[in-house]
Amino acid sequence: MAPKQPLVVDCDTGIDDALALLYLLGDPEVDLRAVTTVFGNTDAGTAAANTLRVLEMLGRDDVPVAVGARTNRRGTFHLAPYVHGDDGLGNTGLPAPVGAASGEPAAELIVRLARENPGRLNLLAVGPLTNLAAALDLEPRLPELVGHVTVMGGAAHHPGNVTPVAEANIHNDPEAARIVLRAVWDVTLVPLDVTMTEVLTEEHQRSLRAGGSPAAEFAAAILDHYLGFYERRTFGVRQAACHDPLAAAIAVGDVEPLLAPVVDVDVDTGDGPGRGMTVADTRGQYLGFPAQDAARVRVVLRTAGTFADLLVERLCGTGGERSRHVA
């Protein structure tokens, strides 16, 4: 879908965020202009350090990293070391990065790059949406300035992963998510409905280990913790969801969704059992999703289920950068 225009990734790096970055950096056509970080899987500072580690591993110290929100719009935060390890990268104990984060706040960087590339800058957000909401606060014209927005988050028909109905990125800052998902720009939402069906297995991990590239070896190492979490808490076998890498692949047009209706999406910002839930109006499913007035969010409901193969190929440097993934 979205062509490979200038891209900013907003993330909370995080095991699957790191995999998403490795995936994007494996394609020389992807024009990654900056990475901004937010609390979530880990704190925003650690997320920046982890992002720098990934960039430096691939010699990409040209990509600026900017730290963003350390809390959500209510001033609270929740981190997930049980999913991503105490260091956010599966307790792999990587050395500190050589470089440092830019002094520019994440939201300001997003606004500046949008103004410098009017109508062309794409955004990929794979953490809580606090930075994007802050950027919208700073520049109300941001929706006109930005090309396309891709968000990993939410759940349409699939259960949540933090509450029975809420997914972590949205639940971490429902107020911000509501602002971002109801702004007047085109958003592609990549929810658990598809990220939970695109899974990395032990077989994939073995392929990564044998892959020979630094990216593949690193991916295999950080996957250990992630596979363990998913085995214990979700799947009962050593396989892990491809949340952020799948959203990255959709953002740059490598994966074409098989079903992705444009529907009205709201976010529950109350304090009841639905807090942090994405309320996607999929009632038109039997009629082929008739157009809904003012709806702008394309909700990805089905993908082919074979993305993990592409991810592994890409990280091993065996052609993943050229292949196009169609059902």
Added chain:
Amino acid sequence: MAPKQPLVVDCDTGIDDALALLYLLGDPEVDLRAVTTVFGNTDAGTAAANTLRVLEMLGRDDVPVAVGARTNRRGTFHLAPYVHGDDGLGNTGLPAPVGAASGEPAAELIVRLARENPGRLNLLAVGPLTNLAAALDLEPRLPELVGHVTVMGGAAHHPGNVTPVAEANIHNDPEAARIVLRAVWDVTLVPLDVTMTEVLTEEHQRSLRAGGSPAAEFAAAILDHYLGFYERRTFGVRQAACHDPLAAAIAVGDVEPLLAPVVDVDVDTGDGPGRGMTVADTRGQYLGFPAQDAARVRVVLRTAGTFADLLVERLCGTGGERSRHVA
């Protein structure tokens, strides 16, 4: 599952409520002790008149009918003539019933019958849960006195039918639904996930028309309006959901669900976009639904999809009363 013990049906008759009553009355082993009515598809008084019409059609004026709540716990109500017709029975213009509703309020009747049949009375609720919540208010020991409760309502993974996430029975009185679904009794919840996949088609309507019994002819007549609504608003073809009859068949053990985990269920009683949603905790789906502390609601997530055939057979009097419906 539930044996054919003394049964009270609480309903808002209603096209599919009428079909559910016809289904139950077609089995001489079903011990229907009373029908109580509530606002919903139509007003509680019309629902009682419609129930009497159905009972009298089959010569069952021995079954008492009691009128219950005319509004929800907030004192408001919403009716659905666009679904069920102005008369609640597809504008079929049936004559007024000969008999009249009992003077006993619905909630009091439920409590009385529960006390008279301690541990044996089963409840089937296919409308808003206002009467059952009122009965729990009247008699806090009701959960000990009642056998099993079956409720048609809610949506787990399926979209709602009133809002993107809320089903009509629950949305009509979320406060009552929350009381009923969190009381300390065993509930089987029959949500849209299954009632939308068990459909009556024009072919079924033709079979009913040719069936020869008064019940079948009447069912074919009231289906006209219902098929029209579902064609226009939901399916795009003339077929209709089997909401209440399916719940009835599950309540008396004729249909065995293929997947029905016992999980924690909450109801959103806030005023946000999730109001009236059932929040069923199905996060354990990949692990075969491990036991959840204190969970008592069995949520039916899958049935065989062939119930409409059984319903038609039963109404035509061609053996549906004897067949047992297993996948």
